[in-house]
Amino acid sequence: MKRSLLAALAALFFLSGCAARGPDSGPAAQPSQSAAASSAVQSAPEPPAPTPSEEPSMPDTPETRARALLADMTLEEKAGQLFFARCPAENAAQDVSAYHLGGYILFGRDTKGKTACGLIRDIASYQEAADIPLLIGVDEEGGSVVRVSSNSNLRERKFQSPRAVYSAGGIDGVLADAHEKDLLLRGLGFNVNLAPVADVSTDPGDFIYDRTLGEDAQTTAGYVSAVTEQMAWDGMGSVLKHFPGYGNNPDTHTGSAVDDRPLETFQTSDFLPFSAGLSSSRTAAVLVSHNIVRCMDPELPASLSPAVHQTLRELMTQAGRANGVVMTDDLAMDAVKLYAQDGSAAVLAVQAGNDLLISSDYRAQIPQVLAAAQDGTLDTALIDAACLRVLTWKAELGLL
Template sequence: MYKQKNILLNFLYTVVLFLLVSCGEQTVDDESVVGSESSVIESEKSSQLIEESTVEDTAASRENELLETMTLDEKVGQMFLARYPDEDSLAYAINYDLGGYIWFAKDFSEKDPQIVQSEIDAIQADMSIDLFMAVDEEGGDVVRISSFPQYRETPFVTPRQAFEEGGWSSVEDFAHEQAMLLKSLGFNLNLAPVVDMPNSSDDFMYHRAFSTELADVTKFTELFVSSYTNDKVGTVLKHFPGYGSNVDTHTGVAYDGRSLETLKERDLIPFQTGINNGSQAILVAHNVMTAIDPDWPATLSPKVIAVLRDDMGFEGMIMTDDLIMDGLQAFATVEEAAVLAVLAGNDVLISSDFLIQIPAVIAAVEDGRIPEEVIDAAVLRILKVKIELGLI
């Protein structure tokens, strides 16, 4: 009896032990599978991060490699978006190592599209680094290209009119068609969109702006920049930090007493939207923002430009409005305006007087007034955008 009980107990013990071992093995297998799946996922994530990092590092190394091969003259030339000359455009581009040309209506009026294309192609073919070919094609009152019927049957309406005619989808179509027209001619940078926030229909900037409503301007900025980015044409947000109710700085000095806090609540928001959606550049106005820097127009103010870099985290190109405008000439000579613009933190200078402003900036670097590191940082940002747009 005792022996039988012993045998039975041994049998039961063996069965229990077997079950425990089996369960343990199954648990280990499950954990092993989960661990294996987790390892695969982590490995895939790591590979993706490595690939992204490699792409960024490659682009960064290309910028730095190019910079290391450039002379001071070549670097300073890259910072100038020169007014397109009536003749000898290729010679000027080569002799002054220009970073780009900005075209105006007179440069299109007597030319067919094929002539414009051939002029641009001829310049780009002889440059080691392609130029920015830029234009103001906002729609409405500012249409440098489409105002002439050989380029488009009718001029582009304003983005606001496009919205009124067909809603947000029409705004997207407007941006896409505009970008494609520019691209077909050889242009790679549009000095648009206007993201200023006018306060009323009486304001100078009202007819060029999209709306007085913040939500609408923000939505427009997002759609416009995203569409252009998809089409590989660069955008320039303007006019930082926002015109508001200011007067026209083409013809005089504009003083703006709004505080930075007030600007952050309204006017700076569309600019931040454009930054977040990948706009390549921001154009700074000549308005004097007295609450931020009472002594200098925004274009020449390190304090105003620091808002873009430090407060808003913008890492792209900062661009002056045209340095020939009356709103700037009250503060500096032609040569000094270019030097001060660089010292303020601008990367790209729109210049009709590049023949004297480029030598002025070079001289300021050579005599130690402008640290060469400032030039290098600006040129790296320019090269980064050119790589992004496929110009290098």
């Protein structure tokens, strides 16, 4: 525990050296600024007392801030906010303003070989280009999925898998590990970690097993609850994946996966970690897989299925998170291409009930969403509702 804390403090100290300092940011500038501020406060006239006829102001909450912002946004701006885009290799800062993007997800390509200072500068340039602060996400699960700690310039060693950390140190070890990740990621400029994996798997033969805790549903639920609560305390957005539960399905990056398990299995096992994570944190979102889950929808992948999203919203409501954010897995994956014959996977995803769309081809998908909204194929009320939830999540993360 002490070793993890020292490592985290060392990381913060290291990263703090990359912060830009303006001409007035030094210690000598602070006393005069404080004195000026104090003088201004003392000399400022007192505001007039409210009269009985004045109506009380709306409470300042994440949702009211989001609603106020939404009211002044154009359709193009709203549509752009729905895209949690894969960071492009070129023109990343320009695309932020051109497409009004909701955020960027950085992959190994985007962190490879970078120094901490270089990565901080890259992310800062994206934020500077944004009218509305961006979600900046990354998959830093630990183990086989480590987009940041795979770069030894950013961390000496890769973060271990959740199963390895839990086996060695129990839940205390898991929390220390999560805290250290959060400090490192926040120091670099990230505000969302697409973790923890909430899937239940106890069979080493399962495709998803290496990314899970490797324990039963109850134990996994306790783990997910603890991790999401820690991440919320650290100011890091969490993403529970992959709803409705990956099970023993194959890799959907390369093709379709059909889940034939009965609904009862999901209700008594797979749903438990998702419910636990949602109940423990107001800053936890949910990512929906591309698996076809026959007991909920025999035709469409979960990510494009209104029936699956209705089930998820009911689960979120029970957890007190009716308006939490729901996002797709990457819409460029092979498992969804067959279901969008006109190329508008994003339109189908919004119609299904998603708020955020993870997309590698946002430059093609955003114009299709706009066209569908303008010709009436896509109800603009769905865009408004999704955008409101995205903006509210940003406010809950302290970005607005």
